[in-house]
Amino acid sequence: MHTIRRTFGLPLLMLVVFGVLDWFFPKMFDLYIQTLIIYCGINMILAVSLNLVNGFTGQFSIGHAGFMAVGAYISAFLSVSFPNWAGPFINLNFFLNTVIGGLFAAVAGYCVGLPSLRLKGDYLAIVTLGFGEIIRVLLLNVDAVGGARGLYGIPKYSTLFWTLTWVFICCFTIVRLMRSTHGRAFLAVREDEIAAEAVGIPTTRYKVIAFVISAFFAGIAGSIFAHFLSYLNPSIFTFLKSFDVVVMVVLGGMGSISGSCVAAILITLLPEALRPLQEITKIDFRMILYSLTLIVLMLTKPQGLFGSLEISDLWKKYVRRSASN
């Protein structure tokens, strides 16, 4: 009984909480705020999943938008072309389509990961970037998903409940993963690849696993995004989108899950918060400020907001310090 509660307690509790929130939120907040929350959620999934590759495993991928595009297009295509294939329940269909989208993204992650992990550092970065661009160009040329016109009429299945649930699944999986043997292996690969190999960790396999899991969740985020916006266009998934996610990971701190979440929220809300400034000056300063923030942050606090610590570590530190005073 105790183990059951420990294993399933938190997930079940969160499901109930999200259900209540989903029922409660539309009555309290207007559409604008709901939209922002869903975008925050999507960015959180993207940032946390990329953190597994960039932060924990120490590889440098800047092609996350490509995996997101795969998930988005596959799931949207299923929802548009085969509505209700899994029965009359919308949510079940959406769940299955999302998972299938994620699985296809994971396959794409495997295809990129396996060959390109022979490369290191900058070369790997540029190959992932190139792969993301190739996916985008292919989508531009596939008529079944609309090509350059984009894919219209995707049903609006994404709700607050599904977004929060997937954010939770993503964070939960990665937190638990990082606390397991496999998590230690990821960290070992990051810290010193040669030493990791020397103690018998199959480094290539772990790098590929990291890529696959990360791509899977990127695909999930893509699916939620597609079913929220109800319209897809290849130009959404340019490498600027990938850079956005990289910025979130770096801003939050490489290897900090809560850092990624906080940074995803900040980056999503910052342009919105700067909107009044734009209305006063009539000039779009937001993106300039955004890029300046990035440069200044790198110059002054290169390890990101949280470094490799979690928000709970910081809290413990704070408590200890105030206790000793």
Place this chain on the structure above:
Amino acid sequence: MEEFLQHVINGVSLGSIYALIALGYTMVYGILQLINFAHSDVYMVGAFVGFYAARFLNIADSPSYTSFFTILLIAMAGCALLGFSIERFAYRPLRNAPRLNVLITAIGVSLFLEYTGQVVFGATPQLFPNILEDSIIFSFGGARVTKMDATILVTAVGLMIVLRHIIQNTLLGKAMRATSFNRHWASLMGISVDRIISMTFIIGSALAGAGAVLVGMKYPKIEPLMGVMIGLKAFVAAVLGGIGNIPGAVLGGLVIGIAEEFVVGYISSTYRDALAFSILIVILLFRPAGLLGRFSVEKV
């Protein structure tokens, strides 16, 4: 056959421009091991410097070699200044930081230039001034060699020869080669490493400025995001030739330019942008050090 020759001519002309921009990437990488993402935006600024200079000097509608060289020199000087300031204010404070941080700063600088460009220059495309009259010099089996293509090729090759002379035969070039070989030892030999790195950025950016004017002449639509794609392709060209290797960048640029021209001519122009990356991935899988690069074994 005519068509084939025409594609080769266009490809060489395009490739020489890629090569010019690729040189900037490869020089900076050779010395700092940094992918200078901002390089593509230095190139974009070069095009706009040319655009405004032509307007300011009232030579936008007087095509001649004099106005071409004036604009070329002004754009090169403007880019050199910009490249110098980027290195001085964004990269130098991070000289001893992890490489990832410098890379992200480079992305930040790139985004900053792009968005500032959209505010300052406007997001709508502008028409690059007509600074060189185009005419057909001679036909060769049906394929035409235009004055524009010839000028582009001669200018690009001329600049590469100058660069080669600087690197191989001058003291500055010797210092640059030493710094790229080993920065620490170079400084022990009395080379001011910071100054050499600045010079590298100045030369590389000036080449990007020249490339911008040449592209502006051939494809006169300029806008703040014009550097993104061409920058990526030039970078691919640099990797293809073996990054850090100067003749490699030229070779890579030509290969990418010609291959792209063939894809556009014989397959479909929509696959144009995917081509460079496909070449890149294939090259990296089979010859990770690039065509002319030397493969180094990691020692433990």
